[in-house]
Amino acid sequence: MKKKAALIFGYNDYAFEIAKNLKSGYEKVTIYTLGSEVELPKNCHDVDIKNFDLSDNWSNIDEDIDRENSIAFCVLEDSAENIFLTISLRSSFANLNIIALSNNKQTASKLQMAGANKVIPLVQTTAEMIAEMLQKPIVKEVFHNILFQSGALKIAQVKINEQNSYIGKEVSEIDWSIKYGVVVLALVNKDMSSEFIYSSKIKHHIIDKDDIFIVVGYAKDIMEFEKMTGSRCD
Amino acid sequence: MNFFTRLVVDFAYFLNASIAYQRQKRFFYDILENDKYQYKKYFDIFMIVLIFSSVAILIAEVKSEINIYLKFFNIYIISIIFLVEYALRFWISSSVSEVIIKKSEHSVALDRKFYLYKALLSAAKEKLRFVLSIKAIIDLLAILPIFHELRLLRLFVVFRVFKLFRYTKSFQAFASVLATKKFEFFILFIFSSIVVFVSSVLVYVMEAQNPKSPINTLFDALYWSIVTIATVGYGDIVAVTTEGRMVAIFVIIAGVSVLAFTTSIVVSAFTEKLDEVREIRTVDTIRGLKHFYLICGYESVAQEVVKKLKNTKYSVIVLDEDAQRVENAKKDGLIAINYDPGDVESYQKLGIDVDLQVKTILCLRESDIENVYTTLTVRSISKDVNIISLLMDDTNRNKLNFAGANEIFYPKGLVGMIAKELTGRPVAFEVIHALRNDYYGVEVEEILVDDRMIQNILYVKELNSAKFRIILLGIYKKSTKRFFFNPTDSMILESGDYLLVIGNHAFMREFEIYMHKKKRR
Structure with a gap:
């Protein structure tokens, strides 16, 4: 049976940090290393380590993974190699979700052109967090806890099922913060795939089945809210 | 005695x-x-x-x-x-x-x-x-x-x-620059004096006997000589004899040389001292600032942080030991100075009160050794100043903590956490990311509850946030130093609390005006 796998290309601290964070969510986490990188001593965290070559045709990878639900991370230190890797993965796997790491804006746009679904602009993201820490320390603390820490507050994506009693009502008519203790940040319209609208901008949106709400709340409140809406779609 | x-x-x-x-x-x-x-x-x-x-x-x-x-x-x-x-x-x-x-x-x-x-x-x-x-x-x-x-x-x-x-410091700077060329000016003075003396005597000897010549006294000759060597040439007193004119040619040539020499001395003095003069002006500017962020090391993360801080009310000062990076900072429109942030003397030369003037010190070199060194240096000067440092290798986290950094940013760890969110809750991650960066005209703000607001609004209910289509995410209570998510309508607001709100720019401004204007019944 094909496995839901996380394939991390690059033998460096980024790869190991990603592997550490993804171990619980994937059946198989593999770090692929270029021959030149493997000499470096690393803490392997029980992760499979395999060699690869930029000229590979990826046939051995293709054999045992579920391409629809797997994800690839391109985190090679060399920008040119990382772009080449991204483009070669995309040419071989049209549906694979590829996330790539970039160190500057120029590389970020090239990685997107090469077929990465998402690019993590490392320098910009770090700078954003530092600037936020200086200008809005409370926002930084709260959002950091919601996103990255295992604090009491959680963020969730909740989908409206077809039997939901709120279907047909306007978003502005309802206040889930009092009834369920959750605050709606945004919603993804069922027609909009990954685009979203902030709840502060929604006024006359009629709730429909398959709408996804991005909500913040305490874990138990979110669970209650999920029971009401139908399902969680994380 | x-x-x-x-x-x-x-x-x-x-x-x-x-x-x-x-x-x-x-x-x-x-x-x-x-x-x-x-x-x-x-x-x-x-x-x-x-x-x-x-x-x-x-x-x-x-x-x-x-x-x-x-x-x-x-x-x-x-x-x-x-x-x-x-x-x-x-x-x-x-x-x-x-x-x-x-x-x-x-x-x-x-x-x-x-x-x-x-x-x-x-x-x-x-x-x-x-x-x-x-x-x-x-x-x-x-x-x-x-x-x-x-x-x-x-x-x-x-x-x-x-x-x-x-x-006026400009005058002092000008004088100090010229003072560095004392020897050259002395040589020039001796040369000019000799030329003036010799030419005055010569022209007096040549001209004084001639009744048509306006040079009748030694003082006339001296005056003529100085006017000529200075290349002023009023023309009120001129040599009329051939011999006198020969002297005039000699003095004119000497005058041009003196002028060229003087110009070159002044120019070279300023060229040599320009950096120093600029440095003095930069230091004066920094000293005059009430509050500022001090960035130690202007590398890629620092460059991006500066872009994000461009609308901040505080100035941003860059300190870097590398001249090229300092130049880059200046090109980016920043006040930057080529001092080593890891050297106590740098802060002494700046003459700043770190506790009073510096809001936060950011150690943003992409080297843990440099950041630890700078953090230790700053901590030795001030025990209280807020220090934020970049961490490149997680094994050095303890060292930075020990050195006295208040906040540590580890980009590699951040990548791991982002990867987890992107695979788990991609839309939720995007929502918060976009919100933080104000991509869709919706922003998240911290609004300080001040004394004036308290006179108008006492309970959360009175904020009337829904009217302004503002989402009140929570309140940070100053008294308990805790964040209260989704506060109840009956929660009492106190001066010093912060409201964490999400909304459109324009509505947000209106909301703030409303909070300050509303009169308590």
Whole structure:
């Protein structure tokens, strides 16, 4: 049976940090290393380590993974190699979700052109967090806890099922913060795939089945809210 | 030691130990001489105004009769202020009591007889050094118009202009730059003097006998020579004989050389000292800032942080030991200085009060060794200043913590956490990411609850956030230092609390205005 796998290309601290964070969510986490990188001593965290070559045709990878639900991370230190890797993965796997790491804006746009679904602009993201820490320390603390820490507050994506009693009502008519203790940040319209609208901008949106709400709340409140809406779609 | 000597030495010790006396002396030193003292600039501006008003009155006086009060102000009030200033400068220029104590202790240590007159002589020498300094002489000349009955002394008002050297740093910088070329100017002066002397004598010998020549005296010859060598050439006195004209050719050539030499000396002096002059100006600018962020190391993360901070109310100062990176920072429109952030001396040279002026120090070198070193250096200067540091290798986290960093940012760890969110809750991650970066015109803000707001609004219910389509995510309570998510309507607001709100820019501004305007019933 094909496995839901996380394939991390690059033998460096980024790869190991990603592997550490993804171990619980994937059946198989593999770090692929270029021959030149493997000499470096690393803490392997029980992760499979395999060699690869930029000229590979990826046939051995293709054999045992579920391409629809797997994800690839391109985190090679060399920008040119990382772009080449991204483009070669995309040419071989049209549906694979590829996330790539970039160190500057120029590389970020090239990685997107090469077929990465998402690019993590490392320098910009770090700078954003530092600037936020200086200008809005409370926002930084709260959002950091919601996103990255295992604090009491959680963020969730909740989908409206077809039997939901709120279907047909306007978003502005309802206040889930009092009834369920959750605050709606945004919603993804069922027609909009990954685009979203902030709840502060929604006024006359009629709730429909398959709408996804991005909500913040305490874990138990979110669970209650999920029971009401139908399902969680994380 | 006789009675009188003992009395004088005891009095010297008394003055030296007197807190009130030393505090007074320190105050006058700060206001007159200490550029780092925040109130000195006001005193300097006051003196500059006095100087210009004095000169303006002198000019007005030339062709018309001026108001008697104005004359009184110019002659007496300004002169007395200058006199008091001169006396204060004389007082703070050196310490007589310290000289006496030093000499006395020296004699005791070497078991020699103490002579009071020798100690007083040493003290007098130091005072004389002040009196004979150029600045002090100018100060003295500026006081002389008080004796206005002597018409000549009235002209000394003009000398007050020279006092500007004391109060304007540009003049001081100009003088200090030229002072570096003292030797070259001396050589130039000798050369010019020889040319002037030789040509004056020659032209006098050649021309004085000729009845058609306007050069009849040695003074005429000297005047002609100086006018010619300066390449001014008024033409009121000219050589008429062939021999005299030959001398003129020689002087003209020498004059051109002198001019070229002078220009080159001034230019080279400024070229060599330009960086120093700029540095002095940058340091002055930094010292004058009330609050600022200090970025230590201008590499890629620092460059991005600066972009994000462009709308902040605080200035951003860059400190870097690498000249090229400092240049990059300057090109990005920042105040940057080529000092080593890991060196205590850098902060001493800057002359800043780290606790008062610096909001946060950001150690953003992409090297843990440099960041740990800088953090330790800053911590050795200030125990309280907020330090944020970048961490490149997680194994060094303890070292940065130990060095005293308040916040540590580890980009590699951040990548891991982002990866988890992107695979788990991609839309939720995007929502928060976009919100933080204000991508869709919706922003997240921290609104400080101030005393004025409290007078208008006491309970969360009264915020009426829904009316402004503002989402109240929570309240950070100052009293408990806790964040309360989704607060109930009955929660009481207190001054110092922060509201965490999400909304459209325009609605957010209206919401803030509403909170300040609403009157409690």
